[in-house]
Amino acid sequence: MTKINRYKTRQINVGGVKIGGDAKISVQSMTFSKTREIEATLEQINRLYFAGADLVRCAVFNKEDIEGLRQIKKQSPLPIVADIHFNFTYAVEVAKFVDAVRINPGNIGGKDHIKAVVDACGARNLPIRIGVNSGSLEAQFEKTHGRTPKAMVESALYNISLLEDLGFKDIAISLKASDVPTTMAAYRALRPLCEYPFHLGVTEAGTSFHASIKSAMALGGLLLEGIGDTMRVSITGELEEEIKVAKAILQDSGVQPSGVNIISCPTCGRLQSDLVAAIKQVEAACAGITKPLNISVMGCIVNALGEAKGADLAIAFGKGNGMIIKQGEVIARLKEAELVPRFLAELKAISGE
Template sequence: MHTHEIKRFNTKKLFVGNVAVGGDAKISVQSMTFSKTKDIDHTLSQINRLYFAGCDIVRCAVLSSEDARALEVIKKQSPLPIVADIHFNHKHALKVAPFIDAIRINPGNIGGKEKIKAVVDACKERNLPIRIGVNSGSLEKEFEEKYGRSVKGMIESAKYNFKLLEDFDFSDIAISLKSSDVLSTMEAYRGLRSECIYPFHLGVTEAGTSFHATIKSAMALGGLLLEGIGDTMRVSITGELEEEIKVARAILQDSGVQKSGINIISCPTCGRLQSDLVSAVKIVEEKTKHIKTPLNVSVMGCVVNALGEAKGADVAIAFGKGQGLVMRKGEVVAKLKEDKLVERFLEEVEDEVNSRNE
């Protein structure tokens, strides 16, 4: 099996709370609450859901002074570092800077240089990073008039904005260049990568409902990760908190960028199938979802491909007619009736995990 070492671009390392972003840090997964931040209980509930789903960093919108006051209460109880999402009113950033972990601004809508400098000074005081969020749909007027809503316009906007922060002697910067279009997103991140050393936050904006968002994100984010581009990421799915984290983790896993948990190889159902493979795979997926140790397992419905796949798997099942084999590292460890196979397979998986963690 071909293994390809992905060489990540060496970027500046920042810290969002206790989570490192960039440099040699693992690629972190982010999400955003969709509750009104002023609704403290609802927002905390969503943050806790994200935490238990495996999220690393959460972003909360600050649209009013009420949101800002609520966020101070939320921050004290949050298990995750919080990024304050600020649009239009720079004063909200000044209110939350004393207690949150990072600020995300779209400089195109935050106002003049003096307002941006005020935000920078507040962040300097507490060593908070700033994420510059460039969206194709909300470019500054000057860039939209010159370049239209183009990749070039996004790149030029990002360059203008990070240089503006640099002029204020500020360099704890992360950058996102989001479009709702896969190709534009990829071209923007690629185009800016050689222009700076700042870490990139990957994402496709307004990606839509679960199905389309998963496809778009897998293509754009997975493609960029395979090129070594990206330090933190969010899969944007309308109203789906846990699903965002699940898809992001799967992209990291299946791109080979970050191994974590069980990688299940299962065959497509076909006419050779003589067992209930679909049920078996669902049981395996459910019973192994708690495992964080990187492990390749194979659940195959017949012997045509099963033995070959089993050689590359840590633990494998090869179903036959009414019976099958359980294998470990390519060696047969049991030949059992079909109704006993999954149980024995799961025992072998747990044993393999325990042996690695000793």
């Protein structure tokens, strides 16, 4: 597989999770309960933790949310990024206990307000994420450039300068649009212009089907170009699915292998076995495996041996029988009913799980 050279970026630390530099690409999500609803928000954070998330973001809309987040932080298994819009005093207050703050410096008031947030974050070495969205650009950039990648990049550079002018450089940046071309163009254009780590995402991407496709195209494409240090797959009303899709993008792009890569053939008229039932059993058995493995489950001999050569473990079905192949070597020829049980036993042995 071709090696992907990531852009060199500064590294920040969000509650022990390193972002940028040579750190792994972290996966994050956002709770959708009201943050002042402590039990509901903690329940969602715990679901994200067990799904494999590295970070979580929580919205802060009012003072009740501040107090709720203060209690949530004490029990959260994940580092927390507070999401703030417009009210700088909320950012100053939550900076006392969260792990990072997400703002747009340009929409929280004048330089005094920005300095207050910078001072509060700097006191605890908290990073600030600048979140640029095509749907909420500052008026001066939208008027000049419309809702375009150019406007998004200009907004990002403007907001970066507001922090840099105060000597603050623990920054991450996101440039999100609701469509793939705009999102990719904005990230590509900004990448050579600054050294800060990027948070990747397609905003307002929709429900699971379309959001997964949009995110795979945009985030996967950018990652293959070496762009991106942390990411969120945004899916309406979902939590675990966001993490699942994000990890699949990292896995299938080859950027950050983790878990099992399953190779299985499309069904066709050459099948002489129940491949669909077999692959369901195999996929279920792979769900908890974290060791990077390539496995192949093929329904006929035409492509099976070729795929098996590059797999850690493979099944090649025939007519009423088949072969188990391990690292390119045939280790068993069995009747069809015996193939999947033997395959799963071998899989357990090589995965160590």
